[in-house]
Amino acid sequence: MVEQKDPKDWTRVATLDQCLPGNLFGVQVGSLKIVLANVDGTIYALEDQCSHQDLPLSDGYLEDDQVECIYHGARFNICTGTATSLPAIKPVATFNVDIRGGDIYVQSVE
Numbered sequence: 001m002v003e004q005k006d007p008k009d010w011t012r013v014a015t016l017d018q019c020l021p022g023n024l025f026g027v028q029v030g031s032l033k034i035v036l037a038n039v040d041g042t043i044y045a046l047e048d049q050c051s052h053q054d055l056p057l058s059d060g061y062l063e064d065d066q067v068e069c070i071y072h073g074a075r076f077n078i079c080t081g082t083a084t085s086l087p088a089i090k091p092v093a094t095f096n097v098d099i100r101g102g103d104i105y106v107q108s109v110e
C-alpha cells in the first residue's frame, strides 16, 4: 500500500487546454512528478512513476479509466492508482484535483 502523507497546499499545475480528453500530461510539483489524465472531461492525477520500474506513466496511453505503461504494459486504475495488470503489482499514489476556471490544481503532499 502506498503511504499517504498529509495533504498540503493546492498547486496550479496546468491549464485544461494542456490535457484534453483522452490524453495524459506530465507535470512537476516540487520534486514530485505527476501525470494528469483527462477521462471524458474529468481530470485525475497520479504519481508519474510506474511501480514496476519507476519509469514515467506519462509516456504511456489512456484507455477508458486505465493508464497503460508504455514500457512493459502494466495498467493502473486512474481513479484509485491500483495496479490492474502485470508486471506491476503495487499501486501508484493518487492526488486530489480541483478545476478553477480553466486551470488544473493538484493538492500536493510535499
Ligand code: FES
Residues within 6 Å of the ligand: 050, 051, 052, 053, 054, 055, 069, 070, 071, 072, 073, 074, 087, 088
Ligand atoms: S516500467 Fe511500467 S510496466 Fe515496466
